[in-house]
Structures are given as structure tokens and as C-alpha cells.
Amino acid sequence: MKVMLVTGASRGIGAAIARAAGAAGYRVGVNYHRSEAAAHAVVGAIRATGGEAVALQADVADPAQVARLFEQADAQLGTLDVLVNNAGILASFRVDALDHAQLATVFQANVFSMFHCAGQAVRRMSTKVGGRGGAIVNLSSVAARLGGLAGGAAYAASKGAIDTFTLALAKEVGLEGIRVNALRPGLIETDIHDVHGGVERMKGLAATAVPMGRSGSADEVAQAALWLASPAASYVHGAVIDVAGGR
Numbered sequence: 001m002k003v004m005l006v007t008g009a010s011r012g013i014g015a016a017i018a019r020a021a022g023a024a025g026y027r028v029g030v031n032y033h034r035s036e037a038a039a040h041a042v043v044g045a046i047r048a049t050g051g052e053a054v055a056l057q058a059d060v061a062d063p064a065q066v067a068r069l070f071e072q073a074d075a076q077l078g079t080l081d082v083l084v085n086n087a088g089i090l091a092s093f094r095v096d097a098l099d100h101a102q103l104a105t106v107f108q109a110n111v112f113s114m115f116h117c118a119g120q121a122v123r124r125m126s127t128k129v130g131g132r133g134g135a136i137v138n139l140s141s142v143a144a145r146l147g148g149l150a151g152g153a154a155y156a157a158s159k160g161a162i163d164t165f166t167l168a169l170a171k172e173v174g175l176e177g178i179r180v181n182a183l184r185p186g187l188i189e190t191d192i193h194d195v196h197g198g199v200e201r202m203k204g205l206a207a208t209a210v211p212m213g214r215s216g217s218a219d220e221v222a223q224a225a226l227w228l229a230s231p232a233a234s235y236v237h238g239a240v241i242d243v244a245g246g247r
């Protein structure tokens with residue numbers, strides 16, 4: 001049974017990826033930060049359909065907590081095959097109004113977390129150190145190339161960093177059996193939009209701003225993540241793929 005660890009899997013896109021992974025036969029690590037009950041509900045849903053999953057608490061912005069997360073995943077799930085770096089936060093403030101702490105929070109949650117988790121994953125997966133290879137999928141955003149919505153400079157810049165990180169890590173570990181790719185979701189119906197008016201407002205924007213005329217679901221992003229993680233994508237490496245309805 002292959003093992004997948006999904007960061008930020010208590011809600012939204014991460015929860016959809018975890019559920020899809022459970023249905024696809026992965027043993028799933030459901031990482032969460034604060035939403036303990038929601039993470040256990042995701043685990044319960046996977047187990048209810050015959051799958052295997054455990055909930056693992058950690059703030060992935062904190063390297064010590066990430067080290068503990070991966071040790072717990074080793075012990076409770078077994079050898080890691082896939083890491084999905086999904087955890088992220090949205091923040092909305094103008095550049096002339098933000099302070100250092102706000103900026104640091106966004107970059108620690110969205111970018112530093114990817115370095116911490118990918119570092120731990122590579123140490124386990126790399127054929128150079130006796131691992132059996134694996135796949136890493138990073139959640140970027142179309143904000144990386146569009147600049148985000150109004151007030152989204154810090155978020156958009158953090159997602160730009162994820163695109164670049166994906167390309168650089170792909171070069172670093174391409175000869176070590178690890179494929180590294182990223183997804184750029186567009187407007188997806190999750191709680192992340194609460195900071196700028198909620199899902200209903202976002203759906204109104206999607207009706208005019210998205211060529212397909214609608215927002216996307218977390219399940220639609222999950223299908224792309226599962227494909228990138230799977231052997232069906234065996235020659236896809238260093239790719240950044242839009243899941244954005246053409247936007």
C-alpha cells in the first residue's frame with residue numbers, strides 16, 4: 001500500500017486530496033494545524049469506505065513540528081511515497097499597510113513550510129540515500145502569474161516562490177527517483193475565500209473572470225493532484241499545471 005502525506009488536509013483542497021487518495025488505495029496522513037475535529041472527520045470518511053488514514057497535528061511553518069510530523073508519519077503510516085504540500089493561508093492587505101509580522105506569517109505558512117516538508121520527504125525518498133523514490137506535489141496558485149486579487153501581493157508573491165521552488169527542487173532530485181510538480185488552482189470553492197468576502201462573492205467573480213464561467217471544486221483539483229502523484233504521470237517533472245477553468 002502506497003503512503004501519501006497531505007499537509008493542511010482538514011479542510012478544502014487538502015481534505016479533497018486526502019479523500020481521493022484514500023479511495024485510490026493510499027494509506028493517508030491527514031495533517032492539520034487547528035481544525036482537529038475536521039481532520040478526524042476526513043479520517044473517518046476514508047475509513048468508512050474501507051481506506052486507511054491517520055490524523056497528524058503539526059504547524060508546518062515550524063521546522064521542529066515538521067520533523068515530528070514526519071517521524072509520526074514514519075511510525076503510523078510506513079515509508080512515504082507521496083508528499084502533497086497543500087497547507088497555505090490567504091491574506092488580504094495593501095503593501096503600504098502590512099507589517100513585518102503579517103508578511104512573515106504568510107511566507108512561513110506558504111513557502112517555508114514547503115522547504116521544511118520537502119526536505120524531510122527527500123531525506124526519506126531519495127534513491128541516493130537508499131530510498132525508493134516518490135513524488136512531491138506543491139499547491140501554488142494562478143495568483144503566481146496574475147498577481148492575485150486586490151490586497152493579495154504577499155499571497156501572490158509567496159505562490160510565485162512556490163513555482164520557482166518547484167522548478168529548482170525538480171533539478172535537485174531528478175536523478176534521485178523523485179518527481180516534483182506543482183498545481184496552480186484558480187478560483188476554488190473553499191473557506192480560504194473568507195478573508196475577502198466568502199465563497200459566494202468569489203463565485204460572482206468567477207462567472208465573469210473565468211473563461212469556463214464558473215469556479216472550481218476542491219474535488220476537481222484533487223483529481224489533478226492524484227494524477228501528478230501517480231505512475232500515469234511518470235514523465236511529468238518540474239511542471240506547473242493550471243487547474244483554473246482557463247483563467
Ligand code: NAP
Pocket residue numbers: 007008009010011012013014031032033034035036058059060061086087088089090109139140141142184185186187188189190191192193
Ligand atoms: P482552506 O480551505 O483555507 O484550508 C487550508 C488548510 O491548510 C486547512 O486544512 C488548514 O489547517 C491548513 N493550514 C493552514 N496553515 C497551516 C499550517 N501552518 N500548518 C498546517 N496546516 C495549515 O484552503 P484551500 O482553499 O483548501 O487551499 C489549499 C491550498 O490551495 C493552499 O495552498 C492555497 O493557497 C491553494 N489555493 C487555493 C485556491 C482556492 O481558490 N481555494 C486557489 C489557488 C490556490 P487547519 O484548518 O487545521 O488550521
